[in-house]
Amino acid sequence: MTTQGIIVLIAVGLTLLVWILDLVRRDRLYVGYGIIFLFTILAALLVLVVPALLGGITRLVGALFPASALTLLALCFIVFMLVYVLAQITVVSNRLAIVVQELAIRHTEASLAPHPPQTNRRD
Amino acid sequence: METKLRVLVAIPAYNEAASIATVVERVRESLPDFDLLVVNDGSRDATERILTQLAVQTTTHLCNLGYGRAIQTALTYAMRCNYDVLITLDADGQHYPEQVKALYNENLGAGWDVLIGSRYVESHDYSRSPLGRRIGMRLFSWLVRTVGRQHIYDTTSGLKIIRRSVFEPLTRWHFIDFHAEAIVYLLRLGYRVGEYPITVAERAHGTSMYSLLSHVTYPLKTLLILLIAVVQAELTRRSQR
Numbered sequence: 001m002t003t004q005g006i007i008v009l010i011a012v013g014l015t016l017l018v019w020i021l022d023l024v025r026r027d028r029l030y031v032g033y034g035i036i037f038l039f040t041i042l043a044a045l046l047v048l049v050v051p052a053l054l055g056g057i058t059r060l061v062g063a064l065f066p067a068s069a070l071t072l073l074a075l076c077f078i079v080f081m082l083v084y085v086l087a088q089i090t091v092v093s094n095r096l097a098i099v100v101q102e103l104a105i106r107h108t109e110a111s112l113a114p115h116p117p118q119t120n121r122r123d
Numbered sequence: 124m125e126t127k128l129r130v131l132v133a134i135p136a137y138n139e140a141a142s143i144a145t146v147v148e149r150v151r152e153s154l155p156d157f158d159l160l161v162v163n164d165g166s167r168d169a170t171e172r173i174l175t176q177l178a179v180q181t182t183t184h185l186c187n188l189g190y191g192r193a194i195q196t197a198l199t200y201a202m203r204c205n206y207d208v209l210i211t212l213d214a215d216g217q218h219y220p221e222q223v224k225a226l227y228n229e230n231l232g233a234g235w236d237v238l239i240g241s242r243y244v245e246s247h248d249y250s251r252s253p254l255g256r257r258i259g260m261r262l263f264s265w266l267v268r269t270v271g272r273q274h275i276y277d278t279t280s281g282l283k284i285i286r287r288s289v290f291e292p293l294t295r296w297h298f299i300d301f302h303a304e305a306i307v308y309l310l311r312l313g314y315r316v317g318e319y320p321i322t323v324a325e326r327a328h329g330t331s332m333y334s335l336l337s338h339v340t341y342p343l344k345t346l347l348i349l350l351i352a353v354v355q356a357e358l359t360r361r362s363q364r
Contacts, residue, residue, distance in 0.1 A: 094297065097188050101196045108160075108182040108200065 006048055013045045036084075040077060128207040130157040130227070133197035135190055135281075136214035140169040146216050147177050153220040157210070160200060164193040191298045202290045209290070211301075213281040217323045223282070226319050230284040233317060237289060237309060239275065240282030241318035247276060255338050263303040263345065270353050271310035276318060278303040289314055296355060299341075304348045311356035 001009075020037045023029035047053050047070075054066045063069035132150055136143050143161070150159055160180050163171055165187035174181045182196060194211060201209040210227065212218050218240065230238040243249060249257045263278040279302045285293070289309060298305045309316055 097192050100184050100186060100188060101192060101199065104162075104182040104184050104196055105200050105203065108180065109203070112180070 001048075001051075009048055010045060013041050013048070017041050036081075128231075129205060130208045130210065131160055131197070131201045131204070131206040132157045132210045132212060132220075132223070133160045133162060133194070133201070134212050134214045135162045135164055135193035135197065136166060136170055136174075137164040137187060137190075137193070138166045138168045138170060139214040140166070140173055142216040143170055143214050144173050144177060146212070146214055146220070147174075147179050150212065150220045154210075154223060158206070160197060161214070162193040162196050164188060164190070190300045194301045195294050195297075198285070198290050198294050202287075202294070207287050209285040211281060211283045211285065217325070218282045219322065219324065222321050223284075226282070226284055226321065229317075229319050230286070234315065235284070235317040236286050236314040237306075237316045238284040239277060239280050239306075239316065239318045240284075240321035241275075241277035241280055242321065242323055243276040244318040245320040259342055262342065263349075266346070266349060267303050267306055267310070270349070271307040273310055273316065275303075275306055275316065278306060280321075282321060292359075295359075296352075298352075299344055299348055303345055304352045307349055308352040308356050311353055312359060 017038065020029065020034050020041070024031050024034040047057070054069070057073070058064075058066045058069040061069050061072055063072060132154055134143075134146060134150070139146075147159065147161065150157075158180070160182060161174055163174060163181050163183040165184045171181075171183060182200060184193065184196065188196075197209060197211065208227070208230070210223060212220065212223070222240070226238060226240055229235075243260070249260050252260060260277070260279065264274065264276055267278055268274045279300070283301075292309065292312060292314070293301070293305060296308070298308070306316055
């Protein structure tokens with residue numbers, strides 16, 4: 001890769017890094033998700049500045065070209081994130097359902113409970 | 124001295140304004156000794172207003188959670204209020220509340236953990252159902268027999284008599300519609316599930332909870348959750364040993 005390409009990609013990586021950290025700081029992104037992106041960006045930057053690493057990864061995954069190895073890793077990451085995000089949505093959805101059910105039951109129980117006698121007395 | 128059992132009739136209702144008043148009145152007439160609870164599953168029509176007018180005990184979900192969750196709300200409520208038996212009934216008026224007493228007596232006599240009001244246990248004849256449903260009924264009946272080791276002819280009936288013994292197991296896990304997957308789960312855990320013949324009326328108002336798309340997705344979802352139910356039941360059994 002040309003020096004210009006490396007500089008552009010490092011700039012993109014650093015911008016993403018700052019964005020992720022800012023989202024975590026403003027409580028717009030859960031710190032656990034921030035960690036995942038943080039490590040992914042740092043790993044990508046490492047591969048970018050140490051070309052030997054990319055060669056090693058290419059041989060490890062059995063790809064013919066470094067670009068193919070990178071595409072494979074990117075696809076794996078996207079699929080992993082997709083499953084992870086859907087699992088998190090399911091967890092949140094289940095929690096919401098439990099809250100709605102609990103609220104409904106408590107409301108019914110409260111409506112059945114005998115009301116304390118009301119008086120006009122002021123202590 | 125015989126102790127009187129506390130029985131709760133639960134009717135899950137979603138957008139059933141056209142039929143809910145009739146169903147509630149018929150339950151009140153046919154089953155005066157039993158308490159009644161309508162689980163309003165986030166209806167957007169006049170169901171809630173009608174239930175208020177009827178002064179029926181109602182528990183209302185703020186949003187639609189689906190049939191399975193509505194049944195679980197009823198189960199949790201029955202558990203907390205110390206009911207011994209929970210009877211579930213559809214809100215569309217297809218079930219005859221007049222037949223529930225016979226089902227209940229059979230349940231008391233035979234000691235089933237769950238007794239299903241079955242449309243097919245006597246005739247074994249699915250031919251009156253639409254083709255899609257007929258295939259589904261046969262498929263799930265076969266699956267329950269294969270993995271649950273018991274033939275259940277009507278896996279999708281909404282009329283069930285549920286004993287206290289299974290309240291907790293049925294709230295432990297999220298079932299889609301309390302149909303084949305819940306039956307298999309209970310059978311694999313060693314609970315007794317039976318069927319008792321009933322007749323049903325044609326749906327007079329509203330639409331079925333199964334849309335055109337769900338005719339494709341429902342069997343797939345149930346198939347997957349049914350297989351997971353087998354694993355889940357096995358894990359539960361091992362953890363209880």
